[in-house]
Amino acid sequence: MTVTQPAGVGCPFLNPQKLFEDLAGARTGQGLPHSDTFEGRVVGRYDEIVQALHDPETFSSQPTVGTVPSPWREQFEGRVPSRGTLLGLDNPDHDRLRSSVNSFFMPRKLGRYEGWIREQAHLMVDGFVEDGRTELKLSFALPLPLKVIAHVVGLDSHRSEWIGAALGFFMGPRDIYHPGTPDEKAQLLLDLHDYILEVMDERKHNRRDDLISHIWNERESGAVEMTDFEMLSMFPGLMLAGHETSSNLICMGLSHLLADPNRYAAAQKDDTSRAEALEELFRYESAITGMKRLVTRDVSLGGTQLKAGETVFLAYAAGSRDATKFSHSDDIDFDRDWAVPHLGFGQGIHACLGAPLARLLLRIELEVLHERLPDLRLGAPYDELEYTVVSEGRGMVSLPLEWTPVRVAERASAPVIDALHSAAIPVTVSARRLVTEKVLELTLETSSPDIVRWEPGAHLDLELPDGSLRQYSLCGQTASSELRIAVLKEDSGRGGSKLIHDQVKVGDRLSIRGPRNHFRLKPAQFLLFVAGGIGITPLLPMIEEAERRGTPWRLLFLGRERKLMPYVEDLVQRHPANVYVWPSSERGRYNLDDIWSRVPADDAFVYACGPNELLAGLEESAARHDAELRLVVERFAAQKVEHLPNRPIEVQMSRTGKTVTVGVDENVLDVLNREGASILSTCREGTCGTCEVRVLEGVPEHRDSVLSLEERLANQTMMTCVSRCRGRRLVLEA
Template sequence: MSCPFTDPRALFGDLAAARARPGLTWSESLGRYVVSRYEDIVEALQRPEVFSSRPVVPELPSPWRDRFAGRVPDRGTLLGHDNPDHDRLRSAVNTFFMPRRLARFEPWIERTAHSLIDEFTDRGEIDLKRHFALPLPLRTIAHVVGLDTAKAGWIGFALAFFLGPKDTHYQASPEEKAEALLELHDHLREVMADRRRDRRDDLISHIWNVRDSGEVEMTDFEMLSMFPGLMLAGHETSSNLLCMGLAHLLSRDGAYEAAQYDHASRARALEELLRYESAITGMPRLVTRDTELGGTRLRAGEEVFLAYASGSRDAAVFDDPDGIVLDRGFERPHLGFGQGVHACLGAPLARLLLRTELRVIHERLPGLRLAKPYAEREYGPVGEARGVPELLVRWDPGRRRPPVRARQDIPAVVAAKSVVAEGVVEVEFTPLDGRFPAWAPGAHIDVRFAPGLIRQYSLCGDPGEHDRWRVAIRREVDGRGGSVHAHDRLAVGDEVTLAGPRNNFALVPAPEYLFVAGGIGITPLLPMMARAAAPWRTVYLGRTERSMPYRELVRSLGHATIWPSDRGRFDLDALLASAKPGTAVYCCGPERLLAAVEELCDRRALALHVERFAPKPQEPGDSTEFEVVLAASGRTVHVGAEEPVLDALNRAGAQVPSTCREGTCGTCEVRVLSGTPDHRDSVLTPAERAAGKYLMPCVSRSLTPSLVLDL
């Protein structure tokens, strides 16, 4: 029999035996105490000042240490840093990896996935790891960082130096890989210098933006250290996660099709697969001072191995821990991406990539099955990482499956697209079948340009038309990618998916109306002007006339003042002073306009209705009890005084994924439909906090007695 923690096939049995024993288990093979129980692992992760992560990146031996000095950072990943350096460096990239911001990369990932499958779709049998699961993550992380994806193979070869003898992909000597690694770092320096002058939509440019803003102090060498480790982890772990997860799904009757039913089923299945067998077995930690963990006394200088894979199968935390339960709830988060300050930075990108991979594979490879029995699978040696060298699969070459649409989705086509102002396009949609649902002035719809790229826009056409919907979209270069996609890529004839309409800005009966619009805020007000049953007038403000969409239409409707800011400051005080008692004021536009109109309406007791981009500043609330309403079901969930909102949501079955649970990664972000959040995260920007449209439920709370969440 082999020693414990040496046989990859026996790993989970060895870990279960360790959990059953009191205290921590010493491992001769790992040279560390193995921390195997969930609560003990979480305790260590929440005490980074006692359990240092420096052993994750061991010091390079000679001659490499001397050869790399000054060219290859010795702490080449965030995992190799403790605080205060860790938080300082991570703050430069946190916001980049938020899920809704990464969504802009999904169309690119999808196209690349299809192009890879195009190369072998007619073959009927392939090593999916070699031909798909490895190259796609490698190209993706190169693209996200800002490197030429044509160099992805070379990048992977250079990074393989860090894998040492565990590398099974590239047959070359350590010297050859070392030379390539040095060249890669030199190339990164060149790209960094180029992006300093020419910013693009990539991670390198993002860090330059953060550095230039003064938000983060970072040297060029520290910036260089951010990328190689991220790229190595970004493609190796994602590749193994896909291969191991597919192997488990394909080896269980009905599991693969059940997981592939729709977007939600894929997301749930991935969380369960990450719990069941992640690509990370665990991570080492250095004990910095005498302490106790799991009933074992530890001395400063000793090392422990936090076995994430063991914690995720702890029967004290998870029911049926050794089974795959595709509809398992998220009451307790798995440890597949770690937890705490060192939780995997790239977890949101990995989730996005894996969901896209599963969807495209299901669409393109019908009848997918294992070509080699599951029992004959091979694993790499036991260590921090866990993976398989290959995944042989077969399928039935044939036609592509149509994507499955959720019942609430409305398939539509872009019937027309035109420029209606400087930086503004109007897009007209027609339904692919049937008629659009009825809507009223003030309503908005969701537009799904591409998988993961969903944005909301006010309807600005005629509510009486059921054969077309129109929206206007201003190009926001610094936005989240939807407006740029609409302007640069969306074309007549493209198929999109719509949802809605929803209306939080409805026109209420009143003896008189005053409509105040700022820029693109004119769009929800146009149908109101056409349908208002009482006298009305409009003031339309903007930067310049050329930037104001529908200005001629507004003029033609009468009762309107068009006022670009180059004419001078508009007197809002006089405008509101002239409003008759009982007038309903409707305002949509930037926050500074809303705030000014709100103050003036309060002073004159006028009824104000706004589509608000940012709530008024609030003082932080304390940790009192409150309620959360799940909008989809109407269910009310009580949140205790000291209870994380995330735990309350998942106890109620909301299934919100999470990683860090400290408000640093953005994985658990949810949309707020009503109420005022008390933000306590370190991810949202000041503008996003002020807008109050998103919440990190792992740490944030509520300033109002109730929050309505888009769940």
């Protein structure tokens, strides 16, 4: 069914009721028409919008966020960041700052908030369910997203109304929901920034499961460099964009669903139907009309010559209805595939950071409203619903709804889980000994041994006295209640190993998280273990496990000097026929290619742990001998990888068994979607995590900026929009 926008008269882009008619004219006409409303040339064709979004050096985001006028600019100096959102930043600052939050907003990780969000939605519905009617924007669509984003950031969600009033300063006259003069809202905004600074200081020393704590973790780990003032700038803009767009999306989406009872019923069958319906609604009418860009050099876009200094308006809403990309583009079609992704959340480096949270929130909102409001219907004729003024954002002034009144029912509240704190396990240092002059072994005891069960290959996170986290392999007996780790003192490291060597004593109480394991032993007829120095630690329990299973094994132990190689004498004494020691100071550099002649051709694996130089050499050697799938490595440091030029790779889709070839100029995402995989995507640059797919076989070459170091090392998932394969073949859960 086609939803027809009411006709209007007057200048283009002034009447919100005929916005899509005007956008269609910009899309199908010649050149790029200028619009006073959008203060630039309107780009309405899909391909041209995408071209500009993926060329941020030519199309700068600087004009996306305006500057604060006087006298507030002077009042805010030093207290409110002048560029208080990522949207208006260009590189290198944009990517540097956004890298601190990318992994937090991955869809898979946001799932932990689902129970809390659902409970808040039910509590909000409790306030009007007995009335049989409500104006949804004020009673639900605005307050719930703001409460959610405040909680996710780490602020007190009970203060969300106050936070919304403070953020209203940035909306200017468009903020019709919070009374107050600009000066009053400016003071609220200053107070809000002071409050956020207080929470930042508290989270620096007392981490929780929220965005503020996450950024502190990223800063502390060295993954991102950022000042406190830059960190402060991240939160107000994120909260403003997050709650305003989410409120508009649910109102516009519901209006289209309720305009046709059959359509509403089709969308509300289950969670899958809700997710599919929402994706089409994001395409059909997004909360973002488009974004401005500043042209930085003379360039041709869609055959139109643009001069440096001109401003263009990338009309996402027009691109998402481009008939050359979407069949029946002016119709709502829940069966649409996503071989061509919509532009509802943008694309490129500025793709909506909160898109995964919006998808989760709106799906829950639809579910709760459907469950709690029987016979839900519009409270006014669909053609009379009023839209807000035409601008970069798209929304409705109000959404009146009616239903059959019901009494508030008793419900069991969902538990609120502090995931970060619940994972911390207290331990006591029960013993310490020097294994070599630079390797210290610690024995840790816990009062809850049942919750720290582990298998060979596992590691844990040790929280040091200064609050930082370091990862160490477990090297003791799996059946013991004690946990043993060995720490190499690294003079050129970040200071964690030196702190442990110099300060941690018997009797000290520390905390651990884990254990976790992505280095498990596979069933095999033969195992070769390759250790480089301290890399012997995860292999020690693996050797014991191989002995227990009766699996033939050998150990190649590499190091500079024998006296510096931990546990070497004990290993030689216990397994003289199985351990091959190679100190390079005595024997020179070991030829890694020799390894593959010593490993049986079938049903054998090489497990290796050690310095990156050793592991990279092993991977290159395995590639030369067509043995990539037989090598399993364990790293605890980021690998500096120079990505090889693209080459054709094969990808098998596990659900259909079909194998496809991804060409040099193609990406895995598009090829799989052409085969019907229907993998969602947003940024298409590896920054949002939407296109994540599970890896069943093969080793991906990670090119994203979303996965953590541990997730990259585990190789269990990949971002299909940018990542490829280190070998020749992948098997993906698609």
